[in-house]
Every structure is written in C-alpha cells, then in structure tokens.
Amino acid sequence: MSVLKLQPYKIFTVLITGMVLLGPGLVSGEKQLAYTSNTCLACHKDEEVLPEDFFKQDIHFISGILCADCHGGDSAEEDEELAMSARRGFTGVPSKRQIPAFCGKCHSKIEYMRVYRPRIATDQVQQYLQSVHGKKLGQGDEKVADCTSCHSAHRILPASDPRSSTHALNVPQTCKKCHSNSIYMKEYNIPTDQFEQYAKSVHGMALMDKGDLASPACNDCHGNHGATPPGLESISHVCGTCHLNNMQYFSDSKMGEAFVEQKLHGCEECHGNHGIQSTSDNLLGIGEKAICMNCHEQGDDGYITADALHKMLRRVVSLYDSAKVKRNKVQQIGMDDIEIGFLLQEAKQSIVQARTLIHTFDTVKVGQKTAEGYKKTKQAVILADNTINDFYVRRYGFGAATFFITILIVALFFKIREIDKQKRA
Template sequence: MKNQNHASFLCLAAMAVLVLWAAGLRAAEDDPPLSETDQCLSCHLDDDVMPQDYGEHDIHMQKGLSCAGCHGGDPANDDMDDSMSPAAGYVGIPDKKDIPRFCGKCHSDIDFMRQYQPAIQTDQAEQYGHSVHGAKLMRGDTSVAVCTSCHSGHNIMPASDPRSTVYALNVPETCNKCHGDAQYMKKYDIPTDQYEKFKKSVHGQALLEEQDTGAPACNDCHGNHGAMPPGITSISHVCGTCHINNMEYFAGTKMAAGFKKKKLHGCEECHGNHEVPKPSDKMIGDDKSSVCAQCHESGDKGFLTARVLRTRLDTLAAAYRKASVMKERVNSLGMDDLDIEFILQEAKQSLTKARTMIHTFDTLKVSALTTEGLVKNQQAIREARVQIEAYYIRRKGLGASTFIITLLIVALYLKIREIERRQKSTTGEV
C-alpha cells in the first residue's frame, strides 16, 4: 500500500514537471518577435525606411542587438523624438572615417565580446590602424575600405557563413569591388587586374572553380584587417605559410641571399604573384621556356645545375608514367592492382618530394630522391608484369583444363554408347 502511494506521488510529480515544461515551451514559442517589441525596427519597417543593405540574418540582429546596439537611442520608447535624442544615447549614422572606432567600441572590448564568444579576436581595429587602408583613412582619405566596405553595414554574417561577404569563396569578389574598379582606384596608381589574374591562377582555380576553401583567397596572403602588400623580405614567409618546405629549402640557398641583395622577391620572381600558374617541370631547365633561363646564361653554373635537375625530374616523371600505364593495363585485365597502387603512391611521393627539393638547387639531394622514386617505379613495373603474366597463365590453364575435361566428356560419351550398344545386343532393348 505504501509502495502504491509512492508510485502515485511519483507519477503526479512527473506529470507536474511535464506540464510546467510544456508551459515553458509554450511561453518561449509565444515570445513576440523583435520587430514588435523594438520600436526602432517597428517604425522603420512600417515606414519602409530600412537601410538598403538590411538583412534579417545579420549577426547583430540574431544576437538581439538590433539598431540601438550600434546607433544608440531607446528602442523601448515609441516616441521618435525622445527615443532618437542624444539624451537617450542616440549617435545616429557615423561618418565613414569614424566607422573603425564605431565598430571597435564593442569589437575591441574583450569583456563585452566574450559574452558572445569566449575566444573571439578583439584586435581588428588595432590591426586596421596598421593597414594601408587604415593609414590612408587616418590621413583623411575616405575612399579606402572601412569595416562596412567588406562586411556590409546591416547584413553582417560570420566569416564561416557561406552567405557572408567575407566567406573564403566570396573574399576575392569582395576585394574586387574596389580593387577591380579602374576608375575608383585611379588615384592610387595600382593595378586593377588582380582578380582577373587570380581567377586564372592555381590558387584561384582551386578556390573558385573547385570550391576548395583551403586554397588561399586575397586575405590569406595580404592579411585582412591589417591588409597591405607583402614586402621583399616577407614574401617568402607569406608563401611559406602553406609551402613550408619550399620556403625552408629556398631560404638556405645562395640564391636567396642573392635575391635579397638585389631586392628581388623570393618566390614571386619565378612563380609570379596573383597569377601563380600551376607549377610544372618545364619551369626548370635550360630551355627558353624555363624560368631559370630568364636569369642564367648558357654555360654558367646555374644553367648546368638547372639542366641536371630537369633531367632527373623528367626521368622520374617518365618512369612514373610508364608504371602508371602498366598499372592501368593490370586493372583493365581485371587483375589485382592494389599492391601496385601502393607502390606507385610511394613513387609519386618521391616525385613530389624531388620537385620540392628543387628549391635547394642541390643536384645530389634531388638525385637521391629521384633514384628512390625510380626504384619504386621499377618495383611497380615488376609487380605489374607478374600480374599480366598471371593473367595469361590463367587463360592457358583454362585452355588446358577445358581440353582435359572435354576429352573426359568425349570418352564418357563413347563409354555410354558402348555400354548401351552392349546392353542392346544382350537384351535386345535399351
């Protein structure tokens, strides 16, 4: 009986919790939208005087900051004069030159920002001050980009949101809005074809065509809030952020020291900048199309080194192609090509390593890697030959077994006929 009472009590308590929870849910569902409680939004929407670039997915709006969060004023007061008075803290529309400070009010305040994201960056305004944009703005040039130029004013979304103007795939278009406008950029006397060049580059193809967000956009080389063109010393560090080995190998060469002395950009001299083409073995060597021939002359040491390096790479690349063709043949014959695939992956790795090692311009180091790759290719070719041979052995085996079994069939058929003939002769019937 006592147990029954306990059970009834527990049931009642559970039901009460459920009812309260449901009521809570209902209350949450019934919360009126911001456009009804926020007087700024309410009037501006009614009068259709919202900013042109307003978007309801704006991150500030999503976090409940609404108009007064930036422009000040009292959003609870429906009297326009009172709510938009300096007494209510209304600051209105900031001048373009004040925008970095205007946004920085909150975005540079870690105590304020950490309530939204504990690990958020708060140095954007400071970085901006050191950028070319920021420096020019301070000198009174209001044509330069400020926060709203890239992030938009009223439709700001996190950089991780594909709809954002600063999402990796959208960054080149965003920068190009100003940097691609020849008229707008006229007074700065800088090229305006970066975007067109970038689109054709190996980076641009990967980012814009293949939608590979790991590929660099403008901000990955130039910085974003602290954007400026990389200098002579920093260019190889910019490229080296991703191409670490290439940077380290090149940094240790005599050529790097020579470049520095002659104030030549490290990587850019051979690979270009915005229009970085997909690197190929043709870039190195002694023929006219190679980048080496742009500086080295026939007979000099660098010219000879380039020839040796190119020969090594060509030999390995040709061997790899041959082994790959053999592997394809094995595959087309329906034989097992998995082991060959693994060996070829190692050979490909040696080729990639050798191509990277080119940046040391050390023929011995490159030769060591190409020899390693050649051995792997030979191994793959041997394995492929074994498989192709096995393919023909299997067919020969099938031929032999078919012949033997067919002989047995014929022999058995003759035997049956003989038995039946014998039976017929002894019994007169089958």
C-alpha cells in the same frame, strides 16, 4: 510632431513590432519583450537600408544588439525627436572617417566582447589602422575600404556563415567591388586585374570553382584587416602558411639567402602572385619555358644545377610513364597488377617529394629522392615485364604443345595407314 499625430502611432508601435518580430518565432522570452517595446524598430522597420528579414541577417540583431546600441538614442522613447536626441546619446549616422571608432567602441573592448564571445579577437581596429586602407582613411581618402565596405552595416554575419560578405567564397567578390573597378581606382597607381588574374589561377579555381576552402582567398595572403601587400620578406612566409616545406627548403637554400640580400620577391619571382598557375617540370631547367633562365646564364652555377635537376626529374618521370603503359597492358591481359600498383604509388610519392625538394636547389638532395623513385619504378617495370612474359609463355607454351600433339597425331595417322597398306600388300 503634434500630439494628435502621435497618438494612433503609439497604438500601432507595439502591434507592428510584435507582428514583425514574434511572427517568425525567432526571438524568445525576455528578448521578445525588449524588441516589442523598441521604438527605433517600430519607426524604421521599413527603412530601405535595412535588409528584408534583417533580424535574421545580422549577427548583432540576432544577439540582441539593436539600433540604439550602435546609433545611440533612447529606444524606449516614442517621440521621434526625443528618441533621436543628442541628449539621449544619439550619434546618428557615422561619417566614413568615424566608422572604425564607431565599430571599435565595442570591438576593441575585451571586457565587453568577452561576455558574448570569449575567444573573439579585439584587434581589428588596431590592425585596420595600420593597413593601407586605414592609413589612407586617416589621411582623408574616402575611397578606401572602411569596416562597412567589407562587412556591410546592417547585414553583418560571422565569416563562417556562407551568406557573409567575409565568407571565404565571397571574399574575392567583396574586394573586387573596388579593386577591379578601373574607373573607381583610376587615381591610384596600382593594377586592377587582381581578381581577373586570381580567378584564372590554381588558387582561384580551386576556391571558386571547386569550393576548396583550403585554397587562399584574398584575405589569406593580405590579412583580414591588415590589407597591405605582403611585403618582400614576408611573401615566402605568407605562402609558407600552407606550403610549409617549399618555404623551409627555399629559405634554407643559398639562393634563398641571395634573394633576401638582393631584395627579390621570394616565391613570387618564380610563381607570380595573383595568377599562380599549376607547375610542370618544364619550368625547371634550361629550356624555353624554364624560369631559371630569367636570371641565370649559360655556364653559371644556376644554369648547371637547373639542367642537372631537370634531367634527374625527367629520367625518373619518363621511366615512370613507360611503367604506367606496361601496367595498363598487364591489366588488359587480365593478369594480377596489385604489386605493380603499390610500387608505382611509392614511386609517385618520391617524384612528388622531389618536385618540392627542387626548392633546395641542391642536386644531392633531389638526386637521392629521384634515385629512390627510379628504383621503385624500375622494380615495377621488371615486375610488369615478367608478368607479361608469363602470360605469353603460358599462351605460346599451350600453342606449341597443341602444335606438337597435332603433328604427332598426323604422323600417327600416316604410320597407321602405312601399316594398313603393308598388311594389305
């Protein structure tokens, strides 16, 4: 680069970066000074790879970690070749295989990271290298996700920021880029319908349609950096991070033990993984939709228990349903239904708990709960019946009295007429 060409550029360097960075008033004090004399920025500000407004869109820029911190080089040097020379530490653009180490030079160093964020984890690279993505990258497979596939390179934001590609609401889209692309994934022998299934599942609908952050995104089951199928034994534990009781009951059950011995997939055997649907009592028992029948046969322990559990639940649920109809009637006739409401609420609670308890596959434990629910429901039914009766007794009682009085008046009328007749005669 000639000296002549460089001269006008030198003058503009400071002006242009000054305008770009001071304009929005985003950075202040010492940082502004550092930015305005940053030659990397001055030359690269219109770079296509940098997002518009990039200094607001990336946690590194926001925290004053700039081009040379990642790419090396000398950001005080105005000469292109010197600024980006290997002697000044310029490493340029990392190859895909170099990326984990490229990010890891900071992210794996506790002493370094602690200065910025005392509580940030520093095991991402380590975890990543043990994941299917990381292992395959190590073997030279360039199609797997590297750090930038999920985080981007120049638009990195913490997962708590709704704009981030790793924010819970955006994670499914981030994984979908590759995992739903059947052409891209052709050479691998795995399905490409995870997103499609997930989007229609209870979890996917709760997260993506309702914005319920308590519902799992892909990384809640697969880990952020350990992306591996959860593995046989750990599936119940993955689900159990949220469905604690279901996991506890199932793990403690005899069938749970048998599942481990026979290498069956825990929760997944009955509920699936990506397409998990909301449940119903029909899944239990010996009917057509009952999943118990996938493995059990007429007459065996599982069959008998399945049938018994289903009957216990149906007994209380059908009484509960009729109790609700009665409560509606009480409301319609304008009578007090508060106590009935309380009883039904308690009954509902027992039914909900019984449905979780079915994971013990124990008729005694479930039986206690359903009996509890049945008792409360029965009380509600009796109270509703009495209330409805009271209403009719009052209404018909009033009717009968009116009828009686009318008859009396009529009788009196005839009696008076008769007396009149007798007097006249």
